[in-house]
Amino acid sequence: MIFIGGTNIYRLALGPLSPATATRIGGYASPAGYALYTNSHSDIHAIAFSPANDDIMLCGDDGGIQRTLDNKAATVSWTQVNTDYRTYQYYKVAIDPRTGNDKVIGGAQDNGCTRNIGGTGSNYEQVYSGDGGAVGLTRDIAGSTYEFVTSQQGDIRRRNSTSALGSTTNIRPTTAVNSGLFVTYFYNDPDNTDTLYYASDSSLYRYLSAHTATNVSGWTEMTGVGTAAGNGVASSNYITALATTRGPYSSATSSLFIGTNDSKVLRLDDPAVVPAGTAPVNISSGLPAGYISSIAVNPRNDDTVLVTFSNYGIVNIWWTGNANSATPTWTNVERNVTLPSARSSAIAIVGSNIVYFVGTSIGLLATTNPLTTDWVQEGATQLGNAVVTSLALRTTDNTLLVGTHGYGMWKTVLTLAGLPVTLTDFSGALQNKNALLHWSTSMELNSKQFELERSTDGISFRKIAVVPAAGNSDSRLDYSYLDRSPLAEYNYYRLKTVDIDGNFKFSNSILIKAPLVPQGITVLANPFHDDITVQLAREPKGKPELRLFDMNGRLVASQQFGQGEQMLKLAIPGEKLGSGTYVLRATIDGSGFASKVVKQ
Template identity: 45%
Template sequence: MSIFWYYNQNEGIETSNKPISLTSENSETLKSKVKPKNSRQLFAQDRLLHEFNMQKNPLSGTIPMEEKQREFDNTLSIKQEGRSNRTTSSTYVSRGPSNLGGRTRAFAVDLTDATSNTLLSGGVSSGLFRSTNGGTSWTKVSANDEIHNVTALTQDPRAGFQNNWYYGTGEWTGNSASLGASYNGRGVWHSSDNGLTWAQLAVTSSVFESYDSDFDFINALEVNPVSGHLFIATVGSIYRYDGTNFTREQQSSGWTDVIIATTGRVYASLEGSGVWTSPTGNGSWTRIAQNGTPTAWASTGRIVLAEAPSNTNIIYALYENGNSNAIEADLWKYDLSTTTWTNYSAKLPDEPGNDSPGNDPFAIQGGYDLVVSVKPDNENFVVIGGTNVYKIENIVNDATFVRIGGYANNNGYALYSVGGVNHHSDIHALEFDPNNDDILYSGTDGGVHKTVDISAATIPWQSLNNGYVTYQYYHVALDPQSGSNIVIGGAQDNGTTRGGTDAGLADNTTMQSVFSGDGVAVAIGRLSTLTNYQLYVGAQQGIFYRDNNGYTDIAPANSNSQFVTYFYLDPDNNNNLYYAGNQTLYKTNSATTVTPTTWTNAGTLNTNENLRTFATTRGTYSAASSYMLIGGNNGSVFRFDDPANTASLSAAVNITPSTSSSGSIVSGLAIHPTNPDIVLAVYANYGINSIFLTTNATAASPTWTLVEKNLPAHSIRSAAITTVGTEIIYFVGTARGLYSNSDPVNNNWDLEGANTIGLAVVSSLAYRPSDKKLLIGTHGNGMFETTVEGSLSTKNFNKNTDLYSFPTPTLDVLNFRSSTIDFSKEIAYEIYSLTGKSVLKGTLNNKKIDVSRLNSGIHFVNLRAANTNHTLKFIKN
């Protein structure tokens, strides 16, 4: 959650948020463009409001959790039913980033592995990952067809039970319930095979009604090393699970935390209620801290706890104190043997020199990032995390905490870097290695890192983001050049990344950070040679730059912006660039040379709403036929004819679907690549009509058809219209995966990439008609791409082959004959009904398939092997 940003021309790989070398004059110029908040807590609120407004029911003003449940249930039904519309699913390949990581709150080292090579780590919107080689590579072990969300993780520490793991879901923001939360959870998940497979603890399953279950949001998990009971810190409660029953042990409101000493003594913190302890956690609770007791204790929000493994009497409490533009937390140490607290708040960091909001003094963004940990062999060696990570080696004698990660220093917002490896800001997890007291792991908004000597004078970090694909993209874009593999994306708190071997990267999953801050809209332009392309990048709240052999600030002078900066480059006419200044549209026909003062102000829509979503007709620009679609944050869709030449938005035509909802967010607009009359418009909010199709978009008053079909409860985040031959294939990205349909008026939508994309939030889609390339941006699992494949049809059956099936009609067995196909190789088959539903699949056995179980009627059989992909029609009697 960066307020400040720097752009980067460094050709290294992991360079997120790292500034280029600037002269002092250039540096001052850059800083003058930044629009900081008074505190990062307010900035975090902007992001939450952005996400809340995109999901809320515009009629009730709240996020209807029952709709989220229905969305999830619908998705599982669609997956179980199989493909009902298109008989072919495209093949989806990850584009990474494999070398960069995203927001991570949960991390643990496997106690059964004396080498510390087995690690588990969870992304807030990415799922759970497991490594068996110390982070050299990772495998996703949480199910793709479940919620992609992990916020807490623990292992049973008892000998003989350490194959049992638990992870919790749901990220609590600490804000009011009216705002909802960024990532609602679905309870607690359990593994009995050392983290390989997982099943939900059924009692914790949320039904997604408005805060219907405490298990919607889980802050921490711990297993008692004596009793084996699982303790769950949810929003407002501490629960104990004995393997059969759940018991609420403590209740308050807001943030909670729980830790357990090796003796089995349990400590719990509750926002508004202080710190409590129990010898076993099974009743007999005693409050040991609350506001005013001890004197000067003044918690205003989240409280996090840490035990000292070397002394079971010692714990630390770090809490939000409500300050702004000052140290934002207090730190206390408790000694059970004397029942006394010692206040060490004066030792929290406030570095000499200028203050940097959200960086120094010690900042925690309203509790968004707040963690404390104690070195296992030294009760006085403490490490804390907020926006940065700090250590104090002897809290009794040392004067203050020392910065060891996050931002480099308090003079700006470049990332901490030693030896060419960056650490990342916004610290959520700090875990010491159980086999080596000097090794510390961190989970941050930049993934997972490790340092091997926490006592060193200078702390270097190693990146463990190797196949830990957890980036949260808002927007993605393709290079307009056909065949190019260059891609770009704007990610939450991780700026803008560029990928592709054509951009000089090692492979197509490796990404390079090219701009920092919170990533926003992105674009790639091509105006001359194949090696000369331009990047259009930005950051939160209006920041907008062009990279054309050097970065240039091009945000329109005196313009305002929403949290996510929206701009749009016509993908086929790269001189035409548009910028959303809240309600005002700025435009230029000179994208490569425009300056802040040379934009044309095209005014506002007559509905006076913020501009959010854009699409333009594809192909060579024509003043007579080209147009732009504009979607707003109040549900409106406008057609702006000849946008390159028309001076004012006052000429735009309101073509909003009549059954859409006022106050909703237009999240995606897509225009057919060659037929400008065909348009898809989608809305993100829950509880409203969300997918509309028109086939006369250029008419004075287009006719829209609601085509939700089996997606009535889904939050629709993005849209694309693709073509293969004469077939039109529509795609929508949702909060629960990617879907396609070749006839949405009559047919249901099919889930795409079930085993790759899964149920990830598909926030952005970009399509290049010239080579059928579709780029998928997810908010939690990076990017995917595919070359769109058409549905199987009789028009392309049996090309370049003498493959035949017989007999037809057949009653029980379908045989095959061919002189060009090698039947000694393994050949997979899949049979589809006339409606396109998959009804049978397997491996060909002796050139035949048993079809006796099929219903009577026309079917299609597809045979696939290396260099073989053929389809035949047959009739089953």
């Protein structure tokens, strides 16, 4: 028996091979359409057989993994085995605009548009088939909520959220004759959800009562935008990114920002009201040639805009603080993210602070100030390095929805407690016989203190100082500490940042060398309880030895250590020694050292 996987999966008996002898057992149900074979999926990637019984087979495809117990049956019965197996490849995601609501929806490659069942939890159902694209959700409008869904090459649909699965109304403008992007793109204003902008190649259409949209009437083609976006060549230029001023609509302050596949950024002021032929302002000067993948607008001030490019080999992340001017100044804020492709972006206000997010080909990154502070990975243990294709932010409660291509959808609530102190620098230098440590922060939220730790091997650290933190700050703060304690030849330092709730985070370690320091001993934790820990200033060449004497000169404990050991621990049972003063003597490479120690 031969099994062949492609768009579908076929079974053939051994012997002469021909299409006539092939039996379709998975993928699409028949050549007549795109309905799926029961519990199967199209686009087969892998087939595996049970070593114990070759009738049992697993199939890996764009729908995940399915299993059959009898692959030779006339009609093969498949069972989904996708429990906790995340494979959905979302292009776009959207979150319910109502504060505190858990409903989400996403458009996925080969898996249509899916929403969480009942508007809560992480079990999903498909509301529309095909290759999903852009999606949108409305607020309650006259007692109903609506969903906007898509399939490939320009297809856009409206549906009441209570309609039967698959039930939709075609609302694609009849004048939108070109196919547009394969991944159909529109923008449902997340704060004014009855306003819809639909992109078809370089053409832009507007609908101001989207919950009643049809494909025949009500659409306004924004010809001024089409001319500016396409330069009259609609077949090769596309609108690829849209974003609006956040919050309730205002003719005086609201704008629509438009990105294209040929590096244009356009700004259309008062977009829901201006006549169709109004030309947008081209604010692209200073940006590189490339494919604009996303635009993010500061919810507090739409002068601040972040633009990302998905190309490799160019600067992918750009920022401006004067987006409402005729010629904004764009600044390269790629910083330490030079290799990945940037796919999505968001800007959030958390307390009095601004947090920037960028979805990339290596995961979700964030910074509190892209002008001064490097990007750091977010959700490393949850999202990992998944490709983050879409970000949707509900500003009323700072809920961020993250769509990935291959690892499903994720959601988080941005809170003050969830954001760390942003450490921009930690360095040190030898100053005479001391070590001067310096560190800077660009943002602090609920910070309590910095604990400075030191080690001679970079592994075992001990706390040497506590420096109070600012608590809350959104500007640069500088800290320093002079370590006057005896230095070793190699001195490793790290910072432990502690917040008011007791949460903490370690910095990277730095090394300060003191090559001319003479050999010596430092007793750590003196007075001591059950053991004595001694740090040697330099790595010994031989085997060091520690001996402990009482004040009458009697030897009460001794121990020889391994060659080269620099951190020595002399273990002494607590009941063996009474409280009092003792003399500790160390023999290191033929030289003797002594120190008084106190037993508590």
